[in-house]
Amino acid sequence: MPTVGFTRALGRFLAAPFLTVEAATVREAFGAVFGSRSTLRGYILDDQGALRRHIAVYVNGQPVRDRVGLSDPVGPSDEIYVFQALSGG
Amino acid sequence: MSDRLHVATRKGLFELERRNGAWDVVDAQFLGDPISAVLADGEVVYAALDLGHFGAKLWRRDGDGRWNELPAPSFPPQPEDGSDDPHPWSLGKIWVIEPGGVAGRLWAGTMPGGLFRSDDGGESWSLNEPLWRMPDRRKWVGVAGGEQPGIGSVLVDPRNPQDIRIGVSTAGVWATTDTGASWRLINRGMYAEYLPPELREDPISQDVHRLSRCAARPEVMWCQHHNGVFRSEDAGANWREVSAIRPAKFGFAVAAHPHDPDTAWFVPAIKDERRIPVDGKVVVARTRDAGRSFEVLTRGLPQRHAYDLVWRHALDVDGSGERLAFGSTSGGLWISENGGDSWIMPEARLPPIAAVRFASR
Numbered sequence: 333m334p335t336v337g338f339t340r341a342l343g344r345f346l347a348a349p350f351l352t353v354e355a356a357t358v359r360e361a362f363g364a365v366f367g368s369r370s371t372l373r374g375y376i377l378d379d380q381g382a383l384r385r386h387i388a389v390y391v392n393g394q395p396v397r398d399r400v401g402l403s404d405p406v407g408p409s410d411e412i413y414v415f416q417a418l419s420g421g
Numbered sequence: 422m423s424d425r426l427h428v429a430t431r432k433g434l435f436e437l438e439r440r441n442g443a444w445d446v447v448d449a450q451f452l453g454d455p456i457s458a459v460l461a462d463g464e465v466v467y468a469a470l471d472l473g474h475f476g477a478k479l480w481r482r483d484g485d486g487r488w489n490e491l492p493a494p495s496f497p498p499q500p501e502d503g504s505d506d507p508h509p510w511s512l513g514k515i516w517v518i519e520p521g522g523v524a525g526r527l528w529a530g531t532m533p534g535g536l537f538r539s540d541d542g543g544e545s546w547s548l549n550e551p552l553w554r555m556p557d558r559r560k561w562v563g564v565a566g567g568e569q570p571g572i573g574s575v576l577v578d579p580r581n582p583q584d585i586r587i588g589v590s591t592a593g594v595w596a597t598t599d600t601g602a603s604w605r606l607i608n609r610g611m612y613a614e615y616l617p618p619e620l621r622e623d624p625i626s627q628d629v630h631r632l633s634r635c636a637a638r639p640e641v642m643w644c645q646h647h648n649g650v651f652r653s654e655d656a657g658a659n660w661r662e663v664s665a666i667r668p669a670k671f672g673f674a675v676a677a678h679p680h681d682p683d684t685a686w687f688v689p690a691i692k693d694e695r696r697i698p699v700d701g702k703v704v705v706a707r708t709r710d711a712g713r714s715f716e717v718l719t720r721g722l723p724q725r726h727a728y729d730l731v732w733r734h735a736l737d738v739d740g741s742g743e744r745l746a747f748g749s750t751s752g753g754l755w756i757s758e759n760g761g762d763s764w765i766m767p768e769a770r771l772p773p774i775a776a777v778r779f780a781s782r
């Protein structure tokens with residue numbers, strides 16, 4: 333089953349554990365993680381369910397292509413990693 | 422009189438307390454995070470965070486001193502046929518939080534122009550749909566060109582919590598008398614000389630930087646507009662320009678005296694293209710005669726090479742009308758205990774300041 337991990341930067345605000353989930357797409361994986369973690373969902377996705385503009389999601393080291401629908405496929409041994417895109421200030 | 426001041430900055434929320442006649446920073450929270458709005462209601466404090474990566478968040482400090490995250494206001498699913506909406510159906514930032522005049526009720530004005538209501542002290546929020554779904558809302562335009570439109574002022578009538586005025590950058594002044602079930606664009610008399618002639622006096626084209634009303638005479642309102650200062654004596658319907666403002670008519674912030682409808686404070690700046698204090702001097706302009714004349718207050722304020730700009734929510738007056746505070750984009754913070762006659766600067770070099778707010782009691 334694919335794993336979902338989050339940047340440790342989130343730890344300042346809330347718990348964001350590494351989890352193993354049943355999923356065939358990034359959206360399904362997020363659905364499994366955020367189902368009982370609605371606050372965490374709001375840190376990663378906007379109100380319409382798309383990736384926040386300054387959030388990056390990689391699958392096995394490659395950025396996801398579909399930042400709105402999150403339809404990128406994931407396989408049983410894939411690793412999804414969520415982190416912040418760089419910005420200044 | 423309030424002995425407690427909250428300061429929302431680009432890098433955290435700071436709390437100052439008056440002890441033995443001096444104001445000191447006694448607490449710093451969310452260090453490193455942008456705070457876009459703060460409301461202190463007695464021991465309860467609300468702080469809106471504007472996290473660059475993770476979005477707009479809302480936290481509350483309860484009487485026990487602990488901070489807890491609350492659900493942030495959230496927009497409903499965008500309809501399939503709504504793709505021509507010029508503004509996103511997603512919370513940009515919380516720009517202002519105001520008490521609703523009823524136990525537990527709060528209003529949050531946001532970018533991209535959604536007004537949200539809570540009836541349980543911020544535990545849950547609902548979008549005011551009549552305002553958001555109104556066709557004219559699509560005519561609202563963003564702040565500073567590229568940004569989203571924002572509700573920067575929410576004025577609840579202290580006599581009647583159903584009666585509310587909001588100020589929008591950029592969409593004029595809107596009114597409801599039924600707690601938001603219906604809304605009307607009400608402002609007449611404002612004008613914007615920088616607009617094309619056909620839009621100069623168009624009510625929805627008026628950039629209302631900030632509204633403030635006299636708590637004891639709520640029909641008296643002041644507006645710091647992009648194009649100058651205006652005053653209304655009928656709760657925001659008719660406005661007349663206050664041309665006596667000096668040293669400049671541009672600015673963002675205004676504070677109305679809570680008891681005296683003829684008194685208000687402003688922090689003017691060279692307008693628009695430059696947005697710096699006139700002659701590098703930080704000053705506060707005070708009128709005590711309904712805008713017929715102004716005093717330029719300078720005692721305790723930097724008068725040489727000071728380039729502080731004061732944003733919409735960064736000037737506040739306490740319930741007595743004697744204590745004022747304002748904070749600047751350069752992190753300057755000044756407090757007055759005599760209605761602005763003189764100012765002191767607490768011992769702190771703060772990040773850029775978005776908002777200052779006295780605790781309400």
